[in-house]
Amino acid sequence: MSHPQPQTITGGCLCEAIRYTITSEAGEWPPPKNAICLCTMCRKHSGALIPVAATIPTKNVSPPLQRNPAFKLYRSSTVAQRGFCIHCGSSICFLYDDSADTEMWLGTLDEEVFCGGKVPGTEVTTKHGTWCERKGGVSKEIRRRAGGIFMENGIDGVTDWIAGPKYWNHWGGGKEPFTGTVDEMKKRMA
Secondary structure, three states, X not given: OOOOOOOEEXXXXXXXXXXXXXXXXXXXXXXXXXXXXXXXXXXXXXXXXXOEEEEEEHHHEEOOHHHOOOEEEEEOOOOEEEEEEOOOOOEEEEEEOOOOXXXXXXXXXXXHHHOOEEOOOOOEEEXXXXXXXXXXXXXXXXXXXXXXXXXHHOOOOOOOOOOOOEOOOOXXXXXXXXXXXXXXHHHHHO
């Protein structure tokens, strides 16, 4: 299901040396190719058990990441590089050498963009802390659309909830996605 597409989405690294804006084009929202990647390299680069990236046309990311002196690339394989901030170490993106797209780590989106803005006057303090209502945010839309890749590295009880199409190793290449849980797939493969 498509939703109204935001005109711009902002984000950056932890120390804010790298800031970016993603400008939308007419098309599907959320991006149709966004995924939870459970490969070892994505986990190690992001430092997250469940790293999530959205594939964005590189021309829609401004200013160009490579022009920022704090942005550096690490060659993680013969076909791809991973971008990060040299000051705070934040993982920013993943880049295939032969692609016109950039896979942006969604954890770098600004809080109000990802989670929604805090609604003033809705604060409630409990013995567990203070929370408030939020308005907007793209997290639910993106999560609803995300699939999963490298499910062979799934973690029982942690990544079982991933909905949408899943791939055992990586995207496409003639491979068919599966649905359901990893345990169900393992039983079908046995």
